[in-house]
Each structure stands twice: as C-alpha cells, then as structure tokens.
Amino acid sequence: MKTLAVISRKGGAGKTTVSVNLTMAARALGVKAVLADADPLRSATDVLGSREDAASLLFPTTPAKLFALTQAASRSGADLLIIDTAAAPESDITQAVKVADLCLAVARPTYLDLSAAVRSAQIIKHLGREGMIVLNQCAPARRGVEPPAVVKAFDALRFAGLETAPIALRSRMAYQNAFTSRTGVCEADGKDSASLEIKALFRHVWRALKAQGEAPIRTANDDIRMFEALQTLG
Ligand SMILES: Nc1ncnc2c1ncn2[C@@H]1O[C@H](COP(=O)(O)OP(=O)(O)OP(=O)(O)O)[C@@H](O)[C@H]1O
Numbered sequence: 001m002k003t004l005a006v007i008s009r010k011g012g013a014g015k016t017t018v019s020v021n022l023t024m025a026a027r028a029l030g031v032k033a034v035l036a037d038a039d040p041l042r043s044a045t046d047v048l049g050s051r052e053d054a055a056s057l058l059f060p061t062t063p064a065k066l067f068a069l070t071q072a073a074s075r076s077g078a079d080l081l082i083i084d085t086a087a088a089p090e091s092d093i094t095q096a097v098k099v100a101d102l103c104l105a106v107a108r109p110t111y112l113d114l115s116a117a118v119r120s121a122q123i124i125k126h127l128g129r130e131g132m133i134v135l136n137q138c139a140p141a142r143r144g145v146e147p148p149a150v151v152k153a154f155d156a157l158r159f160a161g162l163e164t165a166p167i168a169l170r171s172r173m174a175y176q177n178a179f180t181s182r183t184g185v186c187e188a189d190g191k192d193s194a195s196l197e198i199k200a201l202f203r204h205v206w207r208a209l210k211a212q213g214e215a216p217i218r219t220a221n222d223d224i225r226m227f228e229a230l231q232t233l234g
C-alpha cells in the first residue's frame with residue numbers, strides 16, 4: 001500500500017478538494033483508495049461522511065493516530081491511503097508527512113501560496129520524504145495558452161526543489177458542485193474537463209508512487225474486510 005499526504009500551510013489552497021477528488025478518481029480507475037480526514041475541521045467528513053459507502057471510504061482521525069491507521073489500512077488490503085490535513089504549522093503536519101510515501105503540497109498560483117509551497121517543500125525534504133507540488137484553482141488555459149499567472153507559478157517553482165505536477169487543476173464550478181452532492185467530480189459522467197484533469201493528475205501521482213516500488217493495483221471489492229480491520233482502531 002502507498003500513502004499520500006496532502007498538505008499546505010495556507011488555508012483554502014485546496015487540500016480537501018484534491019484529497020477527496022484524488023480518492024474518488026483512484027477508485028474510478030480501479031485503485032482501492034481510502035481517505036483519512038486528519039483535519040479537526042472535518043471538511044472531508046462533511047463532504048463524504050453521509051454517503052452510504054462512507055464506512056469503507058472515509059476515516060476521520062487525528063495526526064497521532066495516523067501511523068496506526070496506515071498499518072490498519074495496509075492490513076485491510078487498501079492500495080492507497082490519502083490523508084487530508086489541516087492548514088497548520090509544521091509540527092501539526094509532521095505526522096502525516098512522516099507516514100507518507102509521497103506528499104502533495106497544494107498551492108494556488110499566488111505569491112503567498114507559492115511561498116508557502118516552497119516552505120512545505122523544505123519541510124518534506126528535511127523529514128526525508130518525497131514530495132510534489134500541485135497547482136490548484138488556476139485560471140483555465142485559453143486556446144492552449146496558459147494564463148501568465150500560471151506560467152509564472154510553474155517558473156517560480158522550478159527552484160522549490162520538488163517536482164511540480166504538470167497537470168494544474170483549474171478553477172471550476174464542477175469541484176464545488178460535486179461537494180454539494182457529496183461526490184468527487186468523476187462520479188458524474190466522468191468525461192467533463194474536471195474529471196479528465198483529476199484522473200490525469202491521479203495517474204501522474206500513481207506513476208510516481210509506483211516508481212518508488214511495488215504498489216499492486218487491486219480491483220477486487222474488499223470493502224467489508226477493510227471496514228472490519230479499520231474499525232478495530234475505534
Ligand atoms: N479547483 C477548484 N475549483 C473551484 N473551487 C475550488 C477548487 N479548489 C478548491 N475550491 C474551493 O475553494 C474552497 C477551499 O477549498 P478546500 O476546502 O479544498 O481547501 P483546503 O485547503 O482544504 O482548506 P482548509 O485549509 O480550510 O482545509 C472550497 O470552497 C472549494 O470548493
């Protein structure tokens with residue numbers, strides 16, 4: 001099993017949007033993904049907690065319990081555990097970074113978010129973990145031409161010391177509408193622009209995770225076993 005921590009020191013950058021949508025994209029592509037909500041604000045739980053499949057999909061937790069949760073998720077047969085974290089100082093996200101095979105630092109293409117992403121990159125490297133920066137809430141490209149802010153963001157991040165994912169998520173109503181209906185964007189027809197970009201981002205991230213070592217893709221429906229194993233954590 002692989003573990004992905006989604007972090008950013010700036011509130012509202014899109015950690016929950018990225019975590020929830022990557023989890024659902026993974027599942028749509030046959031990867032058994034579960035989501036740990038380690039943010040005391042419980043935004044991911046607000047989105048997914050009332051779904052029928054919540055018990056086998058979503059695990060509200062605390063940073064202190066993340067190590068045990070990772071082990072339980074692995075034992076239960078999950079392929080991927082994604083951790084949504086709080087916008088918090090280093091000390092509060094250290095646990096998530098430490099248990100992660102890969103940390104995604106989410107940033108909007110703004111000066112303050114990019115500065116925060118560079119700091120996050122330093123923390124990730126300081127803790128000896130691997131990371132990737134994901135740009136979110138970018139203005140859409142027009143006729144294939146990137147908005148100047150997005151070009152500048154990619155440019156500035158060349159010096160962050162971590163790869164920036166080549167797929168930047170755009171600012172789209174689909175992300176907000178999906179949350180209103182307690183879903184990820186790829187649960188509708190799956191062919192709209194938001195679905196395509198989040199699946200493309202997932203594939204990129206999953207390739208990076210697999211390049212670290214074996215991460216078998218499981219397609220079997222094993223929800224009950226996973227549910228029982230994770231419930232033992234209380
Ligand atoms: N790509 C996007 N397109 C449109 N809206 C977005 C996008 N990403 C995030 N949002 C919206 O921006 C707001 C903040 O996003 P989100 O809650 O995912 O950020 P966060 O980093 O998890 O925030 P917090 O720090 O409070 O946990 C939400 O209303 C969300 O719907």
Ligand SMILES: [Mg+2]
Pocket residue numbers: 015016017039043044084085
């Ligand atoms: Mg959040």
